[in-house]
Amino acid sequence: MSSPSGVGAVGEAGPPRQRELLSAAEVTRIVARMAHQIIERTAPEPVVLVGIPTRGVPLAHRLADRIREFFGVAPVVGTLDITLYRDDLRRRPTRALRTTELPAGGLDDVLVVLVDDVLYSGRTVAAALDALREYGRPRAVQLAVLVDRGHRELPLRADYVGKNLPTSRDEEVGVLLVETDGADAVVIRRSQR
Amino acid sequence: MRHLLSTTDLPREAVTALLDTAEALKKSLLGREVPKLPTLRGRTVVTLFYESSTRTRASFEIAGKWMSADVVNISTGGSSVTKGESLRDTALTLAAMGADCVVIRHPAAGAAHRLAGWVPTHVVNAGDGSHQHPTQALLDAATLRDRLGTLNGRTVTIVGDVLHSRVARSNIELLITLGARIHLVAPPTLLPWGVESWGVGEDRGWPVTVGHDLDAALPGTDAVMMLRVQAERMCGQFFPSAREYSINYGLTEARLRLLPQHAVVLHPGPMLRGMEIAHSVADSPRAAITEQVRNGVHVRMAVLYHLLAAQEEVG
Numbered sequence: 001m002s003s004p005s006g007v008g009a010v011g012e013a014g015p016p017r018q019r020e021l022l023s024a025a026e027v028t029r030i031v032a033r034m035a036h037q038i039i040e041r042t043a044p045e046p047v048v049l050v051g052i053p054t055r056g057v058p059l060a061h062r063l064a065d066r067i068r069e070f071f072g073v074a075p076v077v078g079t080l081d082i083t084l085y086r087d088d089l090r091r092r093p094t095r096a097l098r099t100t101e102l103p104a105g106g107l108d109d110v111l112v113v114l115v116d117d118v119l120y121s122g123r124t125v126a127a128a129l130d131a132l133r134e135y136g137r138p139r140a141v142q143l144a145v146l147v148d149r150g151h152r153e154l155p156l157r158a159d160y161v162g163k164n165l166p167t168s169r170d171e172e173v174g175v176l177l178v179e180t181d182g183a184d185a186v187v188i189r190r191s192q193r
Numbered sequence: 194m195r196h197l198l199s200t201t202d203l204p205r206e207a208v209t210a211l212l213d214t215a216e217a218l219k220k221s222l223l224g225r226e227v228p229k230l231p232t233l234r235g236r237t238v239v240t241l242f243y244e245s246s247t248r249t250r251a252s253f254e255i256a257g258k259w260m261s262a263d264v265v266n267i268s269t270g271g272s273s274v275t276k277g278e279s280l281r282d283t284a285l286t287l288a289a290m291g292a293d294c295v296v297i298r299h300p301a302a303g304a305a306h307r308l309a310g311w312v313p314t315h316v317v318n319a320g321d322g323s324h325q326h327p328t329q330a331l332l333d334a335a336t337l338r339d340r341l342g343t344l345n346g347r348t349v350t351i352v353g354d355v356l357h358s359r360v361a362r363s364n365i366e367l368l369i370t371l372g373a374r375i376h377l378v379a380p381p382t383l384l385p386w387g388v389e390s391w392g393v394g395e396d397r398g399w400p401v402t403v404g405h406d407l408d409a410a411l412p413g414t415d416a417v418m419m420l421r422v423q424a425e426r427m428c429g430q431f432f433p434s435a436r437e438y439s440i441n442y443g444l445t446e447a448r449l450r451l452l453p454q455h456a457v458v459l460h461p462g463p464m465l466r467g468m469e470i471a472h473s474v475a476d477s478p479r480a481a482i483t484e485q486v487r488n489g490v491h492v493r494m495a496v497l498y499h500l501l502a503a504q505e506e507v508g
Contacts, residue, residue, distance in 0.1 A: 081217065081221060084221070084230045084231070084232040084260075084498075085230075085231060085232075089232065089502045089503060090502070090503070090504055091504055092503060092504055093503050093504055094194070094210075094498070094499050094502065094503040095502075095503070096210065096213065096214070097213070097214050097217035097218065097221075097498075098217065099217060099220060099221075100217075100220060100221040101220070102224075104224070106224070130231070134225055134227060134229075135225060
């Protein structure tokens with residue numbers, strides 16, 4: 001997730017100095033390719049796609065749709081809010097909680113693919129691994145991200161990367177999705193801080 | 194949010210945020226073997242109770258523990274209060290030991306406000322005399338939101354000892370903030386003195402009406418909140434007999450049938466069964482009394498989360 005960069009500000013007010021890195025068509029193509037990669041690595045074992053709010057959730061649903069299209073079987077999709085597991089709660093104002101909805105059968109012995117929009121410091125994923133452990137003991141956990149922008153602060157890597165985008169720390173990467181922002185795109189802009 | 198002292202000063206957005214957090218917490222704990230979140234690790238919550246309590250104290254303790262806070266319970270019976278220590282000194286002592294939050298219940302109205310001015314910790318009012326009990330109102334609102342969907346435009350009838358009830362005062366403010374209409378039903382002796390002059394009546398912008406006829410009120414109500422008759426705060430005769438009170442203001446099975454199908458029955462507990470509420474009514478599916486208690490834990494978790502989890506506000 002784009003963690004400290006905060007995604008919310010995109011698409012609001014004024015013409016910010018931002019540049020489109022990926023178009024809507026490219027986003028669609030990348031999601032389709034990631035779906036193929038997930039099938040190749042996991043079939044015939046069923047997977048549970050777990051989206052991390054906000055934008056990991058619609059991405060998980062899109063991946064599930066593509067996988068059903070290509071493979072005939074739709075994976076189960078869940079949502080995992082990691083707010084209560086963050087290590088930076090004390091550094092920010094109160095964060096609103098999001099929903100957590102995981103398959104009724106639990107996560108014991110299943111193959112979980114965590115889905116998020118941007119992989120940056122890795123702290124969101126670390127928090128997600130902590131949170132997941134409270135819901136069961138998956139057989140394995142993999143990670144799928146639309147964008148990997150580098151600058152990891154923890155020893156983590158993604159199993160499925162839509163696009164590697166080398167960035168500088170004073171830039172922000174914004175993933176926009178129809179479901180949350182009205183249009184698909186990936187943009188980069190200079191940090192406002 | 195620095196303190197939670199009263200529902201009077203809670204704007205609608207703050208209420209909604211707290212209720213949404215409580216709901217999210219409830220969902221995220223659903224179906225988990227271990228209801229434990231790491232969120233408040235290293236924070237210390239002290240419950241300081243100058244009045245007896247079962248559910249509120251236990252509820253705060255469970256809420257704190259489920260979020261991994263360290264919870265210390267002090268009831269004044271076995272404390273230095275019996276040696277004559279003042280509220281201020283007791284609270285400063287607890288703050289000096291590293292408490293991050295003091296949850297206080299006190300028989301004097303305004304005790305929590307005073308405390309908030311004395312100590313550097315967060316303060317939560319868990320009931321001050323007949324004044325306020327904000328987490329009770331929040332858990333009632335959470336329960337009503339679950340059952341009715343929304344409080345906007347709903348009518349909530351509050352029945353019984355309004356005079357001595359901090360539950361009623363907190364609920365009136367909070368439910369109005371959420372868009373509800375309030376109807377108070379009580380014997381004239383158990384209504385606050387001069388309640389009519391508060392500006393009661395929708396035409397005057399405060400959607401509260403007052404009556405003395407429970408049977409007439411029930412058909413038009415979406416929720417009925419029964420209050421406990423607070424004998425411990427009564428220094429005198431407020432009604433002729435318990436039996437008469439029960440006949441006029443008790444929620445009996447016959448009265449339950451006067452309520453619309455969707456209407457919810459609430460009681461903050463402890464219940465005096467047979468007095469203000471009949472056994473069968475308290476145990477009927479229309480009653481949300483155990484849901485209130487369950488929601489109480491999630492609401493108090495939400496309050497602790499909003500007070501203690503985020504960056505300290507400057508100033």
